[in-house]
Amino acid sequence: MVKAKVFLVCLMVLLFVISGVGAYHLYAMERAIARGIYADILDDMQDIGYLDPALAEYYTKKMAELGWDVTADVFAGSWPRTMGERARKEQKESVTLTVTVTPSNVAKWLNAFVEGDTAFSFTGSRPSEYFDPGW
Template sequence: MVVAGENMLKLKVFLICLAVMLILFSAIGAYEMYAMERAIARSIYADAFDDMQDIGYLEPQLADYYVQRMRDLGWDVSGDAFSGSHPRMEGIRARKERNEMVTLSLSVYPSRLSQWMNRFVEGEKAFTFTGSRPSEYFDPGW
C-alpha cells in the first residue's frame, strides 16, 4: 500500500510541474507575440511619420496604404487610425522654411491576445503612438 501512495504523490507532483511549465511557456509565448505586434505597429508608425515629415502632411493615399497594411495583419482599424494627426491636407502642409511641425498620432487595436497584454502593461487595449517633428518639406517656390 505504501508504494501506491508514493506513486500517487509522484503523479500529483508531475501533474503540478507539467501545469506550471505549460502556464509559464504560454505566458512567455503571449508576451513574445505582444512584443512582436507592438514592434510592428511601432515600425508602421515610424515609416508613416518619416513619409509625413518628408512631404509636410499626411496624404490620404499614404494613410490608406498604412491602414491597409494594418488590416492585412488582421488588426481593427475601422475608425480613423490617424485621428489627431496634423496637417492632413496639401493646402496647409507644414514647411521647413517656416519651422513648422508635423504631428502624427496612430491608434490601432491589435489581435485580442495583444490587446489583453497591452491592457495589463499599458492600461489600454489599443497601441497608441503620438509625436511631433519639424517638417522636412521645402516649398519649391521659396
Template sequence: MVKAKVFIICLTVLILVFSAIGAYHMYAMERAIARSIYADLLDDMQDIGYLDSALAEYYMQEMADLGWDVTGDVFAGTSPRTENERARKERQDTVTLVLRVQPTTVAQWLHRFVEGEVKFTFAGSRPSEYFDPGW
C-alpha cells in the first residue's frame, strides 16, 4: 500500500516537472519567433524607410497563423507608416518599430510570471537606409 502511494506521488511529480519543462520550452520558442519577426520587420523597414501596409499584413498573417491574437493594432507607435512620410538616409531619419502581440495561453501565463505582463512587446529604432534616388 505504501509503495503504491510513493509510486503515484513520484509519477505525479515527474509528470508535473516534464509538463513545466515543456511549457517553458514552448514559451521560449514563441518569444524567439516573435523576436525574429520583430528583427526581420525592422530590417525591412530600415531598407524601405517606412512600414509598408502589405508588409505589415504579411507579418500579421504569419502571427495569426501561429495562433496569436492580432485583432488590434500590433504596430501602434511605429513610425513612419506611409510612403509619403518615408525616412531618408540623406536626412539622417530613423525608423521606429513597436511590436506588441498576444501569444498563446500557456505563453501568456509564463510571460506574466517572467515579465509581469501578458503581451510580448518589442520596440526599437534604427537609422533609415533608404536613399531617395531623386536626391
C-alpha cells in the first residue's frame, strides 16, 4: 500500500514539473514573439519616420490572430503617428514606439509572477532614418 502512495506522489510531482516547464516555454515563446513584433515595427517606423496606420493595422491583426487581446490601442504612447508629424533625420528627431499587449492566460499569469504586470510592454526610441527629399 505504501508503494502505491509513493508512486502516486511521484507521478503527481512529475506531472507538476512537466506542466510547469511547458507553461514556462509557452510564456517565453509568446514573449519572444511580442518582442520580435516590437522590433519589426520599430525598424519600419525608424525607416519611414512615423507609425503608418496601415502598418499598425497589419500588426494588430497579426497579434489578434495569435489570440492576444488587442481591443485597446496597443500603440498608445507611440510618436509620431501621422505623416504630418514625421520625424526627420536632418533635424535629428527620434521615433518612439510603445507596444502593450495582453497575451494568453498562461503567459499572462507567468508574466504577472515574473514581471509584476499581466501585459507585455515594450518601449523604446531610435533616431529617425527618414531623410526629407525636399530639404
